[in-house]
Amino acid sequence: MFEAYWDAHKGNCVQLTFANERLSYFVKSKANNNGLWFVFEGLDDAIRDLHRLVGNAVVEDRHILVGTGSTQLFQAAAFALSKHQKIDASTAVVAEAPYYSCYPRAIEYYESRILHWAGDAKKYVSSSKESYIEIVTSPNNPCGAPRQAAVVDNGLGSNAAGFLVHDLAYYWPTFTPISAAADHDIMLFTLSKCTGHGGSRIGWAIVKELAIAQKMAQFIELNTIGVSQDAQVRATGLIRAIMKGYNSNSQLIKSLGPLDAAPAADHLVQPAAVAAAKDSGHDEELLLLQDLIPERQFFHFGKAMMEARWKGVRAALAGNQSVTVQDPSAPAHCTFMGTTSTTYPAFIWLKSIKEPAEDCQRFLKSKLGILARAGEAFGVSNQYARVSLVGRESEVAVLLHRLAALK
Numbered sequence: 001m002f003e004a005y006w007d008a009h010k011g012n013c014v015q016l017t018f019a020n021e022r023l024s025y026f027v028k029s030k031a032n033n034n035g036l037w038f039v040f041e042g043l044d045d046a047i048r049d050l051h052r053l054v055g056n057a058v059v060e061d062r063h064i065l066v067g068t069g070s071t072q073l074f075q076a077a078a079f080a081l082s083k084h085q086k087i088d089a090s091t092a093v094v095a096e097a098p099y100y101s102c103y104p105r106a107i108e109y110y111e112s113r114i115l116h117w118a119g120d121a122k123k124y125v126s127s128s129k130e131s132y133i134e135i136v137t138s139p140n141n142p143c144g145a146p147r148q149a150a151v152v153d154n155g156l157g158s159n160a161a162g163f164l165v166h167d168l169a170y171y172w173p174t175f176t177p178i179s180a181a182a183d184h185d186i187m188l189f190t191l192s193k194c195t196g197h198g199g200s201r202i203g204w205a206i207v208k209e210l211a212i213a214q215k216m217a218q219f220i221e222l223n224t225i226g227v228s229q230d231a232q233v234r235a236t237g238l239i240r241a242i243m244k245g246y247n248s249n250s251q252l253i254k255s256l257g258p259l260d261a262a263p264a265a266d267h268l269v270q271p272a273a274v275a276a277a278k279d280s281g282h283d284e285e286l287l288l289l290q291d292l293i294p295e296r297q298f299f300h301f302g303k304a305m306m307e308a309r310w311k312g313v314r315a316a317l318a319g320n321q322s323v324t325v326q327d328p329s330a331p332a333h334c335t336f337m338g339t340t341s342t343t344y345p346a347f348i349w350l351k352s353i354k355e356p357a358e359d360c361q362r363f364l365k366s367k368l369g370i371l372a373r374a375g376e377a378f379g380v381s382n383q384y385a386r387v388s389l390v391g392r393e394s395e396v397a398v399l400l401h402r403l404a405a406l407k
């Protein structure tokens, strides 16, 4: 989805690497870094600066851990917390349905003695005999809803044996208004949803408590003996490139107050036009269009793109009698953009409304040739299905065309 942006700025973050660099498992990191050995110093700084710029997470006095994607960090957090609790029983892991399909798969795969998947947090009843971990995903995958609070009613007061892990993969201005700097015990972010570089496999956790961060680092040590330093260096370059687009120095941004309002959507280069120019091989046109990508402002570019895509989705589905799509969230003020908007989820979450109830994934595939993931993987019925909206512009154009055929 961000390809047109990075096409236009591909030279912005080139880092030369030499054969005699980064041979060791161990990383040059901040003085001792409290034993968290695997975080490249430059990336730690860049991550903190990016969060200060965007204002989406508190980083002061917090520990930053880097992982091979946030997938590794989710597992590291689950193992660290299960080791941290005082009850001698397997720890339950829950999330409010519909939940991200990889959580149960990652927990169940190990058939672990210390962790088990316990399904929908809304149905989980906590007891003093078992500790639990609730994952709060906000905005949520698959439905994009902002989720603030945990739903397990632990009923045990402040001594409850429950831990929270906040998966904030999509808490970026691209997908949702930033309402406040999140400040939770364990927060997970990933380069894949922030810059679009899922293939670099870089995620990070912001952790309050040192003992937990150290246990997470231990998991990473046993699992992969650290995280590719080459990927960490590349991630640093990508994050710095985004910040350069905002002329940032976070101190400067802070002293200037909120950024100017987002440019009007019609001042933006339509990504579809860029894709069309690319497909047609008209290099001159492509260069001209890419030149116009405004101010090199990455999040403005991404948000405008998502806004345009959602407009297309709602128009394509208006009045159809086969499926419903998630409602937009209530508009909220974004402290980063300085504007008010709804969320623009990364996924379309469809529900088949045919009688008798129909399998939505099968219906989409057989009727329209659209590939979706069935609701069951997310802990709900197969009346629901998830369709990605973060592919290339040309794919989205085909998707919208097919959805419109439902009318």
Ligand code: PMP
Pocket (backbone or CB within 6 Å): 068, 069, 070, 071, 072, 100, 137, 141, 167, 169, 170, 189, 190, 191, 192, 198, 201, 202, 203
């Ligand atoms: N959390 C959520 C909510 C996600 O949607 C994803 C990616 N689909 C991940 C975590 C995994 O991210 P990564 O690529 O960093 O492993």
